[in-house]
Amino acid sequence: MELTIPSLTANFIGLNAIVCFLVIIVVWAYLFGRVKFSQALLGAFCCVVLMLIENLIDSVALADGSLILRSPILHAAYLAAFVVLLRTAAQFAVMRTVLMPRFSDANAALGFAIGFASLELIVGGISNVTTYTLCTTCNREGLDSILAAAANPEEAAALETMLRSLASANSWDQAFSGVNRIFYLIQCMSVGVLCWYAATQRDYKVLGLAMLCHTAVRLPYGLYTAGLLTGFRTEEILTYVLTLGFAFVASRYYNRLEGGKFTFKGDRLAPRLRR
Numbered sequence: 488m489e490l491t492i493p494s495l496t497a498n499f500i501g502l503n504a505i506v507c508f509l510v511i512i513v514v515w516a517y518l519f520g521r522v523k524f525s526q527a528l529l530g531a532f533c534c535v536v537l538m539l540i541e542n543l544i545d546s547v548a549l550a551d552g553s554l555i556l557r558s559p560i561l562h563a564a565y566l567a568a569f570v571v572l573l574r575t576a577a578q579f580a581v582m583r584t585v586l587m588p589r590f591s592d593a594n595a596a597l598g599f600a601i602g603f604a605s606l607e608l609i610v611g612g613i614s615n616v617t618t619y620t621l622c623t624t625c626n627r628e629g630l631d632s633i634l635a636a637a638a639n640p641e642e643a644a645a646l647e648t649m650l651r652s653l654a655s656a657n658s659w660d661q662a663f664s665g666v667n668r669i670f671y672l673i674q675c676m677s678v679g680v681l682c683w684y685a686a687t688q689r690d691y692k693v694l695g696l697a698m699l700c701h702t703a704v705r706l707p708y709g710l711y712t713a714g715l716l717t718g719f720r721t722e723e724i725l726t727y728v729l730t731l732g733f734a735f736v737a738s739r740y741y742n743r744l745e746g747g748k749f750t751f752k753g754d755r756l757a758p759r760l761r762r
Contacts, residue, residue, distance in 0.1 A: 507612030522598030530602025566709035600679030
């Protein structure tokens, strides 16, 4: 069975895998000496727990015929707000009860956020490597060789659907995937800083601000998935712009905690000794 994946599509997928791993390395190196591995490990653990909870709730809330799916407005609102409310509240609680007694500065929140985001980046990177391998194998050996190696008919059908979708998709749309990983990390770090500020300063208005800003960031995704926003690239660009605005707000609160050490002028954060 003949099926050819455009080389540009495959190359973008491979590049996205590199971006996922490179982002983790660069950010960790940039903040080396200011964040600790234990903070990142806690963030990764929280991410796993929350993903399990989210999947469980989604399986009920987004089941076929559910009230949410019958209403595009409810569907968009759910996609924009549910994850935000759950994750922000959970991160605030963990910072208040676990991180605060052990660390005194806002960099603990950054370490937590790096771990939280890194888990998804690693999973995304591995997924991209797998997809890239499938694309190159399909072009080299044909679709039949991939379907023959599938464990069962259901897996074969899923693989065929995915590869045919990639074969017909706009190659340049794949470029957004790697960029999305970078902006996802920015979102996680912004949430972490605002939650840390709210927890340490007991300023719960800032917790509400974190939820409001993050909901705004996810709103284009919710509107697009629910069919209320039709342009994929419009959705992505809106998300990027809102993410940068969210990061700017978070940087202002970070400056309040850390004495104005962070700006968007490219100044490297001064290294601190590990505790």
